[in-house]
Amino acid sequence: xxxxxxxxxxxxxxxxxxxxxxxxxxxxxxxxxxxxxxxxxxxxxxxxxxxxxxxxxxxxxxxxxxxxxxxxxxxxxxxxxxxxxxxxxxxxxxxxxxxxxxxx
Numbered sequence: 001x002x003x004x005x006x007x008x009x010x011x012x013x014x015x016x017x018x019x020x021x022x023x024x025x026x027x028x029x030x031x032x033x034x035x036x037x038x039x040x041x042x043x044x045x046x047x048x049x050x051x052x053x054x055x056x057x058x059x060x061x062x063x064x065x066x067x068x069x070x071x072x073x074x075x076x077x078x079x080x081x082x083x084x085x086x087x088x089x090x091x092x093x094x095x096x097x098x099x100x101x102x103x104x
Contacts, residue, residue: 059098
């Protein structure tokens with residue numbers, strides 16, 4: 001897609017009210033600068049999330065989260081256990097992370 005096509009789509013979104021003036025200006029600058037921008041804060045940590053091979057009881061999810069947050073793995077295990085006691089939310093979340101987060 002060419003720059004003019006992208007700018008036309010941005011202008012259309014701005015005109016319809018889907019983008020505020022500030023969002024439109026940032027998106028336009030991003031297109032004109034070649035699309036290179038810094039990721040939003042915290043996105044690097046999410047992209048670096050990996051299941052631990054060394055600090056694991058089941059799938060290594062808590063060990064991986066502990067590695068990127070700096071909080072001890074036992075705290076995360078306790079949190080998932082407590083959430084699991086309330087309608088199984090912790091179990092479901094843990095299983096989803098086990099499935100979708102790659103291993104180190």
